[in-house]
Amino acid sequence: MSDLDSDDSLLLEFEDDDENVSYLDTYDDGKPTHLDSDFAKVPPHKIDTDDSEFDIDESQFSGEDLEDDYLVFPVKKTTKDLLDEDSVPSLKYECLTTQEIFESMISRVHHLQPVLSLPSQDILILMQRYDWNEERLLEEWTEKMDNLLIESGLNTSGESNGRGVQNGKEFFCPICCEERLTETFSLECGHEYCIDCYRHYIKDRLNNGKIITCMDCPLALKNEDIDQVMGGASSARLMDSSIKSFVRKHSNSYKWCPYTDCKCIIHLKDTSSLQEYSRLHASRFVSCNMGHSFCFGCGFEIHAPADCGVTDQWVKKARLECENLNWVLSHTKECPRCSVNIEKNGGCNHMVCSSCKYEFCWICGGDWTPHGSSFYQCVIYKNGEKNKLVADTPKKTLRRYAFFYKMFTEHEVSAKLDWKLGETVGFKVKGLQEKIGVSWIEGQFLTESLKTLNEGRTALKWSFAVAYYSDPSHNLTKIFIDNQGLLSNAVESLSELLQIKSPEVIMKRKTEFYNKAGYVKNRTKALLECGRDLLLKGISKARE
Amino acid sequence: MASLPKRIIKETERLASDPVPGIGAEPHEDNLRYFAVTIEGPKESPYEDGIFELELYLPDDYPMEAPKVRFLTRIYHPNIDRLGRICLDVLKNNWSPALQIRTVLLSIQALLASPNPNDPLANDVAEDWIKNEELAISKAREWTTLYAEKK
Amino acid sequence: MSKVPRNFRLLEELEKGEKGLGPESCSYGLADSDDISMTTWNGTILGPPHSNHENRIYSLSIECGPQYPDQPPSIKFISKINLPCVDPNTGQVTPSTFHTLRDWKRAYNMETILLDLRKEMATPSNKKLPQPEEGSTF
Numbered sequence: 001m002s003d004l005d006s007d008d009s010l011l012l013e014f015e016d017d018d019e020n021v022s023y024l025d026t027y028d029d030g031k032p033t034h035l036d037s038d039f040a041k042v043p044p045h046k047i048d049t050d051d052s053e054f055d056i057d058e059s060q061f062s063g064e065d066l067e068d069d070y071l072v073f074p075v076k077k078t079t080k081d082l083l084d085e086d087s088v089p090s091l092k093y094e095c096l097t098t099q100e101i102f103e104s105m106i107s108r109v110h111h112l113q114p115v116l117s118l119p120s121q122d123i124l125i126l127m128q129r130y131d132w133n134e135e136r137l138l139e140e141w142t143e144k145m146d147n148l149l150i151e152s153g154l155n156t157s158g159e160s161n162g163r164g165v166q167n168g169k170e171f172f173c174p175i176c177c178e179e180r181l182t183e184t185f186s187l188e189c190g191h192e193y194c195i196d197c198y199r200h201y202i203k204d205r206l207n208n209g210k211i212i213t214c215m216d217c218p219l220a221l222k223n224e225d226i227d228q229v230m231g232g233a234s235s236a237r238l239m240d241s242s243i244k245s246f247v248r249k250h251s252n253s254y255k256w257c258p259y260t261d262c263k264c265i266i267h268l269k270d271t272s273s274l275q276e277y278s279r280l281h282a283s284r285f286v287s288c289n290m291g292h293s294f295c296f297g298c299g300f301e302i303h304a305p306a307d308c309g310v311t312d313q314w315v316k317k318a319r320l321e322c323e324n325l326n327w328v329l330s331h332t333k334e335c336p337r338c339s340v341n342i343e344k345n346g347g348c349n350h351m352v353c354s355s356c357k358y359e360f361c362w363i364c365g366g367d368w369t370p371h372g373s374s375f376y377q378c379v380i381y382k383n384g385e386k387n388k389l390v391a392d393t394p395k396k397t398l399r400r401y402a403f404f405y406k407m408f409t410e411h412e413v414s415a416k417l418d419w420k421l422g423e424t425v426g427f428k429v430k431g432l433q434e435k436i437g438v439s440w441i442e443g444q445f446l447t448e449s450l451k452t453l454n455e456g457r458t459a460l461k462w463s464f465a466v467a468y469y470s471d472p473s474h475n476l477t478k479i480f481i482d483n484q485g486l487l488s489n490a491v492e493s494l495s496e497l498l499q500i501k502s503p504e505v506i507m508k509r510k511t512e513f514y515n516k517a518g519y520v521k522n523r524t525k526a527l528l529e530c531g532r533d534l535l536l537k538g539i540s541k542a543r544e
Numbered sequence: 545m546a547s548l549p550k551r552i553i554k555e556t557e558r559l560a561s562d563p564v565p566g567i568g569a570e571p572h573e574d575n576l577r578y579f580a581v582t583i584e585g586p587k588e589s590p591y592e593d594g595i596f597e598l599e600l601y602l603p604d605d606y607p608m609e610a611p612k613v614r615f616l617t618r619i620y621h622p623n624i625d626r627l628g629r630i631c632l633d634v635l636k637n638n639w640s641p642a643l644q645i646r647t648v649l650l651s652i653q654a655l656l657a658s659p660n661p662n663d664p665l666a667n668d669v670a671e672d673w674i675k676n677e678e679l680a681i682s683k684a685r686e687w688t689t690l691y692a693e694k695k
Numbered sequence: 696m697s698k699v700p701r702n703f704r705l706l707e708e709l710e711k712g713e714k715g716l717g718p719e720s721c722s723y724g725l726a727d728s729d730d731i732s733m734t735t736w737n738g739t740i741l742g743p744p745h746s747n748h749e750n751r752i753y754s755l756s757i758e759c760g761p762q763y764p765d766q767p768p769s770i771k772f773i774s775k776i777n778l779p780c781v782d783p784n785t786g787q788v789t790p791s792t793f794h795t796l797r798d799w800k801r802a803y804n805m806e807t808i809l810l811d812l813r814k815e816m817a818t819p820s821n822k823k824l825p826q827p828e829e830g831s832t833f
Contacts, residue, residue, distance in 0.1 A: 174642070175551065175641045176549065176550060176607075177550040177551040177553075177554045200608050201608060201641055204608055215641050216640065575697070577698075599700070599702060601700055601703045603697075604697055612703050614702065614703070614706065616731065618731060626728055626729050626731075627706070627725075627728070627731055
């Protein structure tokens with residue numbers, strides 16, 4: 001006999017539950033998923049993405065096929081792709097939601113039905129008990145049969161009491177000890193309690209992802225019982241939490257997107273290539289359907305050219321030192337010439353004092369002129385050079401670290417501000433359309449440039465972690481630093497371009513956007529390759 | 545303070561009128577959710593002849609949430625740590641609102657009768673227990689005489 | 696809300712401290728892990744930035760008497776510090792000059808005290824006070 005008709009009830013809409021899996025919930029493998037210093041609390045992309053205007057642009061942006069037509073330099077899209085060009089095997093993965101995973105589980109339940117000849121609600125309970133592993137379930141089933149049903153709280157033979165909600169009656173509830181007119185609920189076991197106590201009991205357990213049983217015996221509540229007591233599709237929340245715990249338990253092949261409020265799960269289909277990745281010091285960067293990219297290995301944001309080891313060390317070190325170094329996180333500085341307080345409001349490090357018009361570099365406080373034209377000197381740390389901010393620190397090593405940490409955080413802060421800038425880019429694209437009739441597709445070069453800027457900035461940021469752990473005397477390190485300088489320069493120049501507000505000027509300088517973005521892409525790629533070389537050759541090594 | 549739920553009143557009354565042998569539980573006058581508890585060490589266990597003092601508190605959400613219980617008398621037991629905290633499933637994941645103060649205290653008494661060093665809270669004690677059970681038991685007996693002697 | 700008794704309240708605080716759920720800038724734990732009465736606690740405060748306390752770690756001793764949390768604990772600096780609410784001879788935090796102890800509420804806890812002391816170190820009138828040599832004790 002087929003039970004398929006009733007199966008519709010299994011395909012419930014998942015509630016938009018407000019309890020999102022938090023960062024810490026998601027990964028309990030001990031790897032840091034966030035830091036306590038300011039820079040790491042919030043990956044840059046997490047800021048203010050609730051702005052709906054911007055969300056739309058982001059999702060529309062996935063039209064990859066557009067870019068070749070609209071970029072002068074046809075370059076590949078993500079850092080992951082950049083790395084793929086080398087010998088690293090490509091990663092096979094899919095992006096799912098808990099709902100999608102649940103649906104695939106339901107289809108397995110359907111497959112099992114003819115084999116087990118049990119109602120699908122019962123099979124669903126068995127699947128939960130065996131952590132959605134049908135092979136193990138079938139094995140145990142052949143061995144134990146009826147005992148399995150008893151163990152799983154499904155055997156109701158010999159029980160004669162009715163199952164379900166009973167109409168209102170005068171009732172003494174042994175849980176709350178109140179005697180009053182109330183509806184009640186019980187399973188076949190006859191353990192009957194008032195509906196309020198049952199609701200409270202079930203509600204507390206919906207998020208645990210475990211089978212809910214009678215309060216006084218092992219008999220299991222099925223989804224239809226839960227919905228009958230709670231009303232609506234409450235069992236969907238239980239299924240959702242059950243899938244979530246399944247994902248947590250299979251963290252080798254399933255990972256949550258670590259971005260706030262993102263409900264995507266990345267499923268790695270082929271885990272065999274992973275070893276190759278760590279051998280090559282490459283990281284397994286993935287992107288979810290919402291366009292969030294992160295490292296599958298450590299759950300951190302994209303951290304190339306650093307590998308997971310360097311990232312882990314760097315993050316730990318930063319956590320240890322952040323209290324000593326919190327001065328670097330300040331957002332305001334005094335103008336080096338007239339001492340007016342200046343707040344940094346864009347990602348670009350080229351500052352112009354609003355009061356005296358002095359142009360200076362945010363990082364070193366020096367005159368901008370030597371930065372803008374040829375070379376971006378701020379990436380070179382000279383041991384002998386007295387840094388005003390750290391001159392009081394007695395230890396030379398701390399001073400060396402302080403410099404790299406400062407560079408790292410400056411780019412972190414810049415990246416955040418760039419992302420804010422991104423929100424206005426959404427408006428700018430709209431402005432292009434409305435004010436001067438540019439088509440939506442044509443306006444996409446702005447969004448594309450912003451993405452490139454972000455990728456460049458991220459690579460630059462993490463390159464300081466690699467540089468910190470590199471042997472400073474080695475020639476390749478010097479080349480790496482040169483590459484940092486070139487990318488730095490390219491990024492600042494693109495960031496500055498993105499500050500332009502007037503739609504007419506933006507359109508007029510469209511080619512410049514293409515060129516500068518293309519240049520940033522090439523420089524990013526060069527820096528990433530060089531960084532990986534440093535790691536491969538052991539010139540840069542994660543260490544305490 | 546909000547009035548005491550009927551459930552707590554009922555349980556308190558029954559604990560007084562129909563006490564569990566070897567177990568005493570009395571609420572504090574100024575906080576009726578807070579109980580002074582005594583448990584006699586089970587016969588034929590290293591805790592025999594000891595009287596152990598505990599404290600028990602019924603949180604706001606009781607009986608949906610488990611009671612909180614702690615030993616006040618020092619005890620050498622692999623599932624009880626140096627501060628008297630107890631590792632017992634019914635106090636944690638396996639709590640059910642159908643359980644009661646008396647069933648919890650009975651479970652604790654049963655835990656004294658059969659320690660479970662494979663699921664330890666006090667790791668050093670559990671190690672002793674696995675390495676040399678005889679020695680551990682004699683130490684538990686020693687502590688019982690030392691700290692839990694009948695007054 | 697019912698009143699959580701002293702010992703269970705202290706166990707909650709201990710667990711929070713053990714699991715490192717509190718803020719990074721201060722920490723606390725039992726002085727003696729055998730002390731079933733949970734009376735004596737150690738605390739540390741990381742000196743606030745942009746002050747003369749920056750980069751210093753201050754040790755404190757906290758006594759939670761039998762009336763805690765109805766009554767505030769008694770708290771004493773072990774590391775030497777120059778602060779108006781601290782007795783210059785003993786290191787004792789004087790309740791009359793420290794608002795958190797003076798206007799004590801049951802909802803306050805050891806973390807509240809440590810964080811408020813840290814704020815006290817960072818007030819404009821206190822942050823530039825000359826401080827005794829680092830590492831010296833009362």
